[in-house]
Amino acid sequence: MKPMNESRITFLSRSMNEGFARAVTAAFISQLDPAVDELADIRTAVSEAVTNCIVHAYPDRLGPVFLTLRLYENGKIQIRVRDRGCGIPDVSKAMEPLFTTGGEDRSGLGFSVMQSFTDRVRVLSRPGKGTTVTLEKYINRRRGEGTD
Amino acid sequence: MEVNIQTEPGRVIARLRGEIDHHAAIRLREKLDRVIEGGEYSLLILDFSEISFMDSSGIGLVLGRYKLMKRLGGHLLVRGACSRILWMMQMAGLEKLQIFETERTKKHETDE
Ligand SMILES: Nc1ncnc2c1ncn2[C@@H]1O[C@H](COP(=O)(O)OP(=O)(O)OP(=O)(O)O)[C@@H](O)[C@H]1O
Ligand SMILES: [Mg+2]
Numbered sequence: 125m126k127p128m129n130e131s132r133i134t135f136l137s138r139s140m141n142e143g144f145a146r147a148v149t150a151a152f153i154s155q156l157d158p159a160v161d162e163l164a165d166i167r168t169a170v171s172e173a174v175t176n177c178i179v180h181a182y183p184d185r186l187g188p189v190f191l192t193l194r195l196y197e198n199g200k201i202q203i204r205v206r207d208r209g210c211g212i213p214d215v216s217k218a219m220e221p222l223f224t225t226g227g228e229d230r231s232g233l234g235f236s237v238m239q240s241f242t243d244r245v246r247v248l249s250r251p252g253k254g255t256t257v258t259l260e261k262y263i264n265r266r267r268g269e270g271t272d
Numbered sequence: 273m274e275v276n277i278q279t280e281p282g283r284v285i286a287r288l289r290g291e292i293d294h295h296a297a298i299r300l301r302e303k304l305d306r307v308i309e310g311g312e313y314s315l316l317i318l319d320f321s322e323i324s325f326m327d328s329s330g331i332g333l334v335l336g337r338y339k340l341m342k343r344l345g346g347h348l349l350v351r352g353a354c355s356r357i358l359w360m361m362q363m364a365g366l367e368k369l370q371i372f373e374t375e376r377t378k379k380h381e382t383d384e
Contacts, residue, residue, distance in 0.1 A: 139295035146293075146325075164325075164356065171327040175294045222364075228336050229301070231364050233328040240363070 127194035127202070129155065136186050137178045137207070145174040145191055152193045153201055153263075162263045165241035166201065172234040173205035173257045179226065181209025181255060203259040211251035219247065275300060277307055283315040284308060291325035297333045304337060314346035317373075321352030330357070331364045338369055349373045 131152050135141045146167045153166060170191075177189045192204040212218045219239075224232030238245045242261040249255040273296035274289040284307055292300070308316060316337060320326075338348045351373045353361065358372070366372075 139293075139298065142293045142295050143291065167325065168327050171293055171325075175327065175329060179294060226332075228339065229297070229329075229332045231328055231331040231335055233331055233360075233364055236363060237328050237360065 125196055125198075128197050129195045131193045133191045133193075134188050135191070137182045137189050137209075138186065139175075139178055141189070142171055142174055142178065145189075146171050148191070149193060149203065153195065156195055156199060156201065156263055158263045162261070166203070166259075166261060169238045169241045169259050169261075170203055170205070172238050173203070173259065176234055176257070177205065177207040177209060177255075179230070181207035181211075183210070199262050199264045201261050201263060203261075204256060205259075206254065206256040208254040211253055212247070212249040212255055213251050215247050215249050219245075273300065275303055277303065279307065279311065279313070282313060283317065284311075284313050285317045285319065287319040287322065289322040292323060292330040292333065293325070293327055294329040297329040301333055301336065305340065308337075308340060308344070313341075313344070315349065316341050316346065317349045317351055319351045320354070320357055323354075323357065326357050326360065328360070328364075331361060331366070334361065334366065334371070335364070338366075338371060347371075 133148055135144060149170045150163060150167055158166070174189060181187065187207060187209055190206040194202040217223060219235040221236045222232040224230045235245065238259060242259045244260040246258040247255065273291060276287040278285045286304060290296070318334065318337065334350060341348045348371050350361070350371050
């Protein structure tokens with residue numbers, strides 16, 4: 125299925141861009157008229173994925189973060205967050221709750237939060253090449269029911 | 273992100289306002305730790321009533337301040353967290369740490 129609308133944004137892995145990524149995502153998906161909770165879920169999931177690029181992918185340099193937003197007729201929102209950073213050696217281990225390589229300030233919950241606030245999380249990573257996180261969420265489900 | 277830090281004998285009350293992400297958490301941590309380590313405090317209260325957004329960086333911030341207060345022989349309390357934030361903190365297992373303000377801990381504090 126083709127998206128009915130798409131947006132691509134690239135920004136540097138500066139921490140101030142975490143808020144920027146949430147804001148552009150919220151603005152773009154507002155055309156699907158999400159409920160308050162759905163919007164909060166998506167803002168949180170995007171924040172997690174983008175923060176991981178800033179904190180882990182480029183630990184001691186700045187690099188590009190690629191954000192792709194796709195909206196579909198059936199209410200599906202697809203969000204892709206890609207980096208060209210260090211990559212993840214063992215993705216299934218990294219996705220375990222509480223697993224972190226980050227030290228005292230990180231709780232290792234980013235992937236768990238992404239999983240509980242969206243319908244699907246896919247992670248593709250190649251050490252030394254980078255990581256792509258794809259989030260999918262269906263919105264307006266209940267409001268769509270029963271109409272034509 | 274804004275924070276209003278009020279100190280009383282033995283305790284620090286930090287009223288947080290706005291969005292807690294990794295960007296905000298770095299600054300918040302510096303401000304809080306400077307105050308906590310610069311005095312003799314046995315209680316840190318983090319008031320989340322005015323927080324409109326938090327991601328897992330906020331959990332890291334709370335856990336880190338919990339460990340700091342324990343190291344100093346004190347305790348941390350979380351006040352006014354909305355259900356969404358509470359739920360994320362529970363996901364992290366924070367309810368085991370007994371940091372959520374209840375009617376009982378509230379009463380205990382005012383009795384002191
Ligand atoms: N884009 C990325 N590039 C490289 N490593 C990553 C990336 N995203 C995640 N990781 C690795 O996966 C681990 C788990 O990520 P997750 O977001 O679940 O927890 P965290 O970032 O460590 O902590 P939190 O998100 O709770 O602050 C990270 O500690 C890191 O090792
Ligand atoms: Mg993370």
